[in-house]
Amino acid sequence: MSRLRILLDNGHGKDTPGKCSLRWADGSQLFEYEFNRDIVRRIADKLAAKGITFDIITPELTDIPLHQRANRVNHICNVNGVRNCLLISVHSNASLNHNATGWEVWTTPGKTLSDSYAELFFKRAQAAFPNWKMRSDTTDGDHDKEARFAILRKSLCPAILTENFFMDYEKDCRFIMSEEGRSQIAQMHFEAILDCIDFYEQL
Template identity: 35%
Template structure:
């Protein structure tokens, strides 16, 4: 396996407005930080190095996160970046119907980014996390997201279920749910490096 290194971006900070379940139980920033830490520990257990791009609770602007990610990726030949998020279908603070897991790459993404996204999608499907929305045939979505678009290493952004869907939120808040999301990422990352 080629030397593996994962830059884990845990996205929004505590000051980002909204971004929580309608009952206030699941805050995206807090959940993604918990998931990022658990993923780093799981990767370490598998012999894969990683770093958390943002360790503190505060909001770190996108531009700063991109700059930091690019600096780190220059120190590692085969670094990849995974940005962790939870999704939302509504902006009015109510529970929504949309559920399920999805992954994004930039519209102009490297073959490696697309391969990692595809592997992540396959792991999500294997865990029955596809949800109730139609997914592009290739398994991943494309969007002009700074963390994918402006980073120099292969980069993907995962939307780990909907924090405004009651079932998804309950699953994410369970230890089983967190474990499932962490292992999904670790398995896909391991497969990515095994075939690099």
């Protein structure tokens, strides 16, 4: 039987304009490319320790164009089978007025396998972050938010995108700059991936 292969995408590069927090009063600042890569690396370490097969789609520090990232994903999908892969793109959020807080997961519009995987992520996040706002859209019967993000739309396999708190809101940003925050976020993703593997094996 095939096993579920986990494709980890860390969005953005060192050179992507605008993908950073404000500079806080103590001079600290978060750069999204660094956060995304650190979380992906932590998840990858946990998967490796469990013997779970994974690929890091964007190991480079620079910004890899979306079509190229999608090509990498789809190459792996074509080799391993579309249904045997799950893409997880890790991000941190920002809002227009720098006043939003919380955690959310995204899929493309419509009901696909991605929604089932996203729901497992949402449940794990809800359990991991009981004191934080869970941002969801339940109008279609599940908790994920839906948009035609390029990496989700262009990927052949089920694909989800996690927005791990708001880097432009100080409370959130302090949390995701902290060791505690990062270790909780990575652990939550790891546990959700184990749930996704269980789910996939029942399909």
